Amino acid sequence: MEGRGSAVKTPASRIVKRRSKSYGRSCVEPPSQFWYTPGQLTIVRIPTSREAAKSRNITEKVDPEKVALLVKNEWKLSHVTPLYRFRHTQLKQYSRHLSAFIMAEKQQGVAVEVGPETTFKVTFSTVLGLAETEEDAETVFIQIHSKPMFAAAGDVPKVVWSGWLTCVNGDPEYLRSLPPDFVSLPLFCTNGPEALTTLVKSWLERTFDCNCRSLILNSTILNWLAVLWTGCHPTTDIRYLKLDWTLPTDPSLDISYRLSPQDVWELWNSIHQEDSADDTVSLEEVNRFMTGLESHFFRHFRIYLSAGTLMKVSTSLGSAHHNGKIKIACSNYIPTVLTLLTECAILRMPI
Amino acid sequence: MDDIATDILRRTIRKIPVKKLQDTLKSWEHISTSQLETLDFSQPKWVFLENLRSLCEENDLNVKHVTELEMIYHIRNPNQGTWHACQLLEAEDEALSVELTQFREQFKAHLMEVMRHVSVKIKKHEDQAIWIRIAWGDNFNKPNQLKPTYVVHYLQTPYVFVSKLSSKHKPYLYQALVLSTRHSSIKDAHLSGSSLIALRDLLMRQYQQVFPTNQSRPLQERNALPSHPNIGKEHAELAEKRLQMACEAFGDGTVPKLETAVYRLETKYKGNGNDTLIDRDEPFKGVVQFTSTNLLESLRHCVASGMADAPVTPLLSSITQKGRNYFVITEKGPGAASQMTGRKI
Numbered sequence: 190m191e192g193r194g195s196a197v198k199t200p201a202s203r204i205v206k207r208r209s210k211s212y213g214r215s216c217v218e219p220p221s222q223f224w225y226t227p228g229q230l231t232i233v234r235i236p237t238s239r240e241a242a243k244s245r246n247i248t249e250k251v252d253p254e255k256v257a258l259l260v261k262n263e264w265k266l267s268h269v270t271p272l273y274r275f276r277h278t279q280l281k282q283y284s285r286h287l288s289a290f291i292m293a294e295k296q297q298g299v300a301v302e303v304g305p306e307t308t309f310k311v312t313f314s315t316v317l318g319l320a321e322t323e324e325d326a327e328t329v330f331i332q333i334h335s336k337p338m339f340a341a342a343g344d345v346p347k348v349v350w351s352g353w354l355t356c357v358n359g360d361p362e363y364l365r366s367l368p369p370d371f372v373s374l375p376l377f378c379t380n381g382p383e384a385l386t387t388l389v390k391s392w393l394e395r396t397f398d399c400n401c402r403s404l405i406l407n408s409t410i411l412n413w414l415a416v417l418w419t420g421c422h423p424t425t426d427i428r429y430l431k432l433d434w435t436l437p438t439d440p441s442l443d444i445s446y447r448l449s450p451q452d453v454w455e456l457w458n459s460i461h462q463e464d465s466a467d468d469t470v471s472l473e474e475v476n477r478f479m480t481g482l483e484s485h486f487f488r489h490f491r492i493y494l495s496a497g498t499l500m501k502v503s504t505s506l507g508s509a510h511h512n513g514k515i516k517i518a519c520s521n522y523i524p525t526v527l528t529l530l531t532e533c534a535i536l537r538m539p540i
Numbered sequence: 541m542d543d544i545a546t547d548i549l550r551r552t553i554r555k556i557p558v559k560k561l562q563d564t565l566k567s568w569e570h571i572s573t574s575q576l577e578t579l580d581f582s583q584p585k586w587v588f589l590e591n592l593r594s595l596c597e598e599n600d601l602n603v604k605h606v607t608e609l610e611m612i613y614h615i616r617n618p619n620q621g622t623w624h625a626c627q628l629l630e631a632e633d634e635a636l637s638v639e640l641t642q643f644r645e646q647f648k649a650h651l652m653e654v655m656r657h658v659s660v661k662i663k664k665h666e667d668q669a670i671w672i673r674i675a676w677g678d679n680f681n682k683p684n685q686l687k688p689t690y691v692v693h694y695l696q697t698p699y700v701f702v703s704k705l706s707s708k709h710k711p712y713l714y715q716a717l718v719l720s721t722r723h724s725s726i727k728d729a730h731l732s733g734s735s736l737i738a739l740r741d742l743l744m745r746q747y748q749q750v751f752p753t754n755q756s757r758p759l760q761e762r763n764a765l766p767s768h769p770n771i772g773k774e775h776a777e778l779a780e781k782r783l784q785m786a787c788e789a790f791g792d793g794t795v796p797k798l799e800t801a802v803y804r805l806e807t808k809y810k811g812n813g814n815d816t817l818i819d820r821d822e823p824f825k826g827v828v829q830f831t832s833t834n835l836l837e838s839l840r841h842c843v844a845s846g847m848a849d850a851p852v853t854p855l856l857s858s859i860t861q862k863g864r865n866y867f868v869i870t871e872k873g874p875g876a877a878s879q880m881t882g883r884k885i
Contacts, residue, residue, distance in 0.1 A: 438845065439837075440833045440834055441838065442835075442838035444828065444831075445831070446828050447829075448826040449824075455816075456809070456824075459814055482811065484811040485824060486828070488810035488811070489803070489807070489810070489853065490828070490848070491849040491856075492847060492849075493847055
């Protein structure tokens with residue numbers, strides 16, 4: 190992580206100035222313990238370079254069945270502040286608590302879009318091996334099964350909702366700076382009915398004194414993903430690189446640009462300097478690559494794509510949408526993508 | 541009333557909104573006014589349908605009659621499914637004198653000649669449009685009435701609009717059209733969309749067009765007071781100029797409603813200072829698709845607001861100038877400007 194901007198340690202006595210934006214706790218909330226942590230706060234900077242994507246067979250490290258679960262779905266992303274007194278050893282207890290919480294909320298009349306005569310069973314489990322560094326906490330996978338109240342003998346409980354909390358290559362300085370009682374799993378991926386997501390989030394917030402917010406993927410993150418995936422082409426055929434923009438015209442104009450994988454890789458290869466021993470990609474290269482594509486487009490249509498918003502990036506390896514939805518289609522690049530998203534989630538943390 | 545007739549009747553009635561049922565059935569003319577009066581239009585559709593079906597049985601109606609009702613529905617709701625435009629080429633001398641009766645006879649005859657099982661229904665609509673419904677069969681099977689092709693042709697024009705045509709039947713339809721309209725060939729016009737009216741208006745230039753002029757249009761009054769009169773005037777003039785150019789390219793007022801435009805780019809890389817790619821001979825391939833609820837309006841606003849540079853590039857203005865929304869852009873020759881060629885059919 191040499192490439193990262195140096196983290197500045199703030200002296201304990203001084204009032205900590207927060208970075209320009211924080212989407213988590215607001216200043217007016219009553220101060221929690223986290224707020225008063227003495228002198229160990231770091232300022233996480235947006236990195237200007239990162240490692241190029243490397244294909245790795247992660248099923249050697251992680252249970253293939255668990256990997257299959259992560260790859261199958263489209264996930265809606267949220268970021269979560271550090272969990273207070275979360276223990277990986279108490280997952281069974283959490284399963285019971287969350288089941289009870291959902292049933293209780295349902296009885297209170299909270300709309301859960303699964304038939305009225307159903308019971309819920311929650312399972313928490315760990316996905317061992319997804320963590321990359323000592324500081325990363327192991328990923329926690331949550332599934333909610335539904336079962337009709339009067340089930341026949343052969344009825345198998347159906348998975349109605351799943352989600353996972355993860356941290357991959359989280360900024361070590363940030364993670365080390367957390368007080369001992371906190372576990373940081375900043376990235377929360379969910380799939381299932383919105384009502385259940387809301388319930389799980391509110392349970393997490395109450396149980397671990399944390400805060401969950403949806404994560405928006407800005408164009409910088411999407412650009413990084415476009416480049417990281419394009420760089421994979423010599424190893425794994427990406428088949429296409431598709432970029433989607435929306436222009437704020439009236440009515441709005443959607444522009445999708447689908448590029449041939451070989452051509453787009455050649456463009457990237459001509460920009461990217463591969464001389465360094467640790468293959469890193471710099472933000473400047475990413476910007477030149479995107480400008481290269483946008484200017485080629487401009488020469489044809491004379492439309493300024495910068496006037497609009499980059500909404501979606503997709504290749505056959507996966508896709509990422511501005512609204513925080515991602516899909517990872519190829520398990521070999523899970524660590525690369527999760528590293529980027531973990532960082533994106535940590536950047537949203539209040540400091 | 542056999543099963544197929546009932547099926548078509550059910551599908552059609554389901555699609556018609558309750559408010560328009562009575563009117564549609566009246567124009568169908570196979571149920572008498574007194575019979576219509578016995579029907580209760582406020583009933584749930586499935587009950588209504590049962591009553592209607594028994595009236596049809598009473599009147600001894602069959603598939604032929606029911607398909608007529610389906611045609612009436614389609615004629616009244618033309619903006620459904622995807623329409624593809626075709627253009628007839630090289631009109632013969634008699635092309636201009638082809639009239640409905642002659643066309644009807646010839647079209648049917650030419651189609652029946654090559655296909656044993658085909659059912660054709662032709663109806664003339666008020667605005668000179670001829671609506672053709674074709675149910676296709678083959679040598680062994682009866683025509684499939686549930687998946688008909690719809691064709692709309694404006695007599696004495698080279699334009700034909702086709703919906704739900706399989707590539708298998710394309711040659712038969714094209715041949716019958718060419719022969720019965722007295723042309724020598726037909727080609728894909730590379731224009732498609734869900735609004736039949738929009739495609740027609742675009743091709744026949746039936747929308748408010750703006751032509752280049754040296755006289756500037758009078759400046760509209762603006763509410764905001766500019767910081768300096770001269771700056772304000774210059775801004776307003778520029779904005780006016782952009783709007784003028786946007787309207788020249790995409791039309792003024794209400795423009796034909798297209799949803800998409802697709803460009804297959806097979807041109808050399810033209811991006812910013814990247815010598816490796818600029819020197820490369822092979823094209824930099826990609827497909828650009830523009831999508832909007834009203835594409836021409838979006839593009840006009842895009843140019844008028846400055847999100848696109850004026851004057852409008854020929855690639856975009858070709859949508860209206862050439863009446864197409866599918867383009868393949870290739871290099872004319874080394875160093876030459878891009879050129880548009882059509883997809884080979």
